[in-house]
């Protein structure tokens with residue numbers, strides 16, 4: 604195994620700012636294949652099939668029988684709540700170590716993220732750290748330079764053997780694998796599927812019971828249970844997917860650049876709005892270690908306000924401030 608991790612989490616707290624993700628060495632190489640060159644032999648079916656099936660199941664939302672106002676509300680609120688598992692849990696907490704939370708909360712956020720079917724913590728973290736180290740270079744898993752739709756979703760459809768090895772995880776996510784629960788998830792690949800099915804069943808059963816007692820009979824229960832399953836689980840999963848994918852695609856294609864970061868990251872207000880602040884992506888690439896991506900007063904970063912709420916509740920410590928504040932604070936320490 605490697606003697607040094609490419610992205611040691613602790614070192615990203617460097618007061619000098621930026622951390623290893625910001626200062627990582629840039630390596631150039633060519634990739635043999637780019638873009639949508641899919642064949643039966645190189646399709647990553649473990650990703651393609653769930654993405655295809657859940658999109659198909661979400662289409663049932665177009666049937667009037669599957670609609671309920673409560674289902675719609677659950678889908679919209681759920682997009683934010685489950686999206687927090689990704690934005691706050693997988694991204695700012697686990698990938699960038701921008702804050703510390705109790706172990707039970709760290710694992711809970713990761714479990715919420717697992718209900719979004721965006722891979723295991725170690726693989727998500729490793730892939731995103733690779734993106735930061737090689738942003739918009741040939742090694743970047745999802746650069747729009749290989750095509751906009753490729754960066755949005757296509758990159759998930761093609762097998763990437765280099766990113767399926769233990770050596771890759773050891774290099775980019777060793778700190779994640781140090782956790783027993785996260786290691787278990789890697790050793791039992793189907794556990795993610797079972798967690799997803801379990802949470803979808805909870806939506807269906809809750810709707811079934813609520814519908815039975817508010818509608819007066821089991822027919823109402825079946826209708827509401829189906830609605831909550833379709834909207835609360837499937838539609839919401841699709842919305843969270845496209846929210847995350849938009850950060851990879853739109854925020855490297857459209858928007859303004861405050862910082863010259865050496866790649867194509869942009870601040871995109873639309874993505875920031877739907878992804879709870881994650882669209883201020885140029886700010887994030889400029890200062891990946893920071894828990895906040897709000898560099899101007901109007902660059903509203905909802906995820907950071909939720910981190911502050913966690914701190915008020917005594918559940919978050921060691922919150923890494925933006926680089927300019929770290930510099931101001933340094934002489935006082």
Ligand SMILES: [Zn+2]
Pocket residue numbers: 734738850851855868884888
């Ligand atoms: Zn990026």
Ligand SMILES: [Zn+2]
Pocket residue numbers: 694698699731735887891
């Ligand atoms: Zn990041």
